[in-house]
Amino acid sequence: MSDVVVARIGKPHGLKGEVTVRxxxxxxxxxxxxxxxxxxxxxxxxPLTLRTHRVHNGIHLLSFEQALDRTAAEALRGTQLLAAADADDEDAWYADDLVGLRVEAPDGERIGTVIALHDRPAQDLLELRLEGGRAGFVPFVEQIVPIVDLNGGRIVVDAPPGLLDLAGD
Incomplete structure (x- = not known):
C-alpha cells in the first residue's frame, strides 16, 4: 500500500517547536x-521524527526533532505528514482512494463523480461533480453511502429526498 496523509501541520503553539495538526x-x-x-x-x-505528542484542550500538538523552536515550527506550516496506509482497516477510506470514483444511486443511475473528501469535526463530506455539472456535498456516513466499491470504481449514494437538490444551479 502507498503512503497516505495522516495529518497536516498547522500553526505553531508556544515557543518550543510544537505545532497544531489537522x-x-x-x-x-x-x-x-x-x-x-x-x-x-x-x-x-x-523526513520528520516525532519528539512529542500531546493533546491540549482537544487539539493535538506535535513537535519534531528537526524543529526545536517557534521559528522552525512556523516553517513546517502546511506540511502533510505521510505514513503507510493501515491494511487491516477495511472501513478506512482515504481521499486518494475515493477521488474519481463514479457515484451511483441504489438503482444504478449515475449521479456523478467524487471530486474531493473534506474532513469535518462531526463527519466527513464527499464533494461530488453531479451529472449536470453542479457541485454537491453528501455526508460520508454509512446510511447515505452504503457501498464503497474500489475495485468496481464506484460508490453508491442513497441520498434522502432533496439532498442533492440543495447543490444549487
Missing amino acids: LHTDAPAERFVVGESFTTEPAAVG
Missing part, C-alpha cells in the same frame, strides 16, 4: 508515537 487519521495514539519518522509533502521538508 488529523487525517482515526487512530492518532497509534500513528503519533514518539520516535516515529514521517515522510512529508513537500518531500524536501522531511
Whole structure:
C-alpha cells in the first residue's frame, strides 16, 4: 500500500517547536508515537521524527526533532505528514482512494463523480461533480453511502429526498 496523509501541520503553539495538526487519521495514539519518522509533502521538508505528542484542550500538538523552536515550527506550516496506509482497516477510506470514483444511486443511475473528501469535526463530506455539472456535498456516513466499491470504481449514494437538490444551479 502507498503512503497516505495522516495529518497536516498547522500553526505553531508556544515557543518550543510544537505545532497544531489537522488529523487525517482515526487512530492518532497509534500513528503519533514518539520516535516515529514521517515522510512529508513537500518531500524536501522531511523526513520528520516525532519528539512529542500531546493533546491540549482537544487539539493535538506535535513537535519534531528537526524543529526545536517557534521559528522552525512556523516553517513546517502546511506540511502533510505521510505514513503507510493501515491494511487491516477495511472501513478506512482515504481521499486518494475515493477521488474519481463514479457515484451511483441504489438503482444504478449515475449521479456523478467524487471530486474531493473534506474532513469535518462531526463527519466527513464527499464533494461530488453531479451529472449536470453542479457541485454537491453528501455526508460520508454509512446510511447515505452504503457501498464503497474500489475495485468496481464506484460508490453508491442513497441520498434522502432533496439532498442533492440543495447543490444549487
